[in-house]
Amino acid sequence: MTASGTLEARTVNVGSLVGGRVTHVLVDEGSRVEAGQVLMTLETETIDRQIAEQRAVIESARSQYQKAVAGPRPEEIAKAQAIATNDEIDRGRFERLYRAGIVAKEQLDDATTKAKTSAEDLRIL
Secondary structure (H helix, E strand, O other), X not given: OOOOOOOOOOOOOOOOOXXXXXXXXXXXXXXXXXXXXXXXXXXXXXXXXXXXXXXXXHHHHHHHHHHHHHOOOHHHHHHHXXXXXXXXXXXXXXXXXXXXXXXXXXXXXXXXXXXXXXXXXXXXX
């Protein structure tokens, strides 16, 4: 039995979901390939670096979360208490110096702001 007919070659354009430099071509142009077959490999240095950066971001967030859940350490509370106490002492001293006409109002305002800020920092711990 003899039959005649025509065959049409199927050519398919392929692309990549990610950009990058091709490091190895694993098939020749015009070769027959199967679905899912690896045709080339791409350089991974850039994506590897981005993955490492994102892992570092995740680890930092995890650490901050664990610190927040654990609450402030006793030494952090003691340090904030000491700062708030010293800033309040300084505010009182600047108030007396201002009343005596020795320092400017701006200096008293700065000391007052600093004392309020450190007291608030202690409160939110």
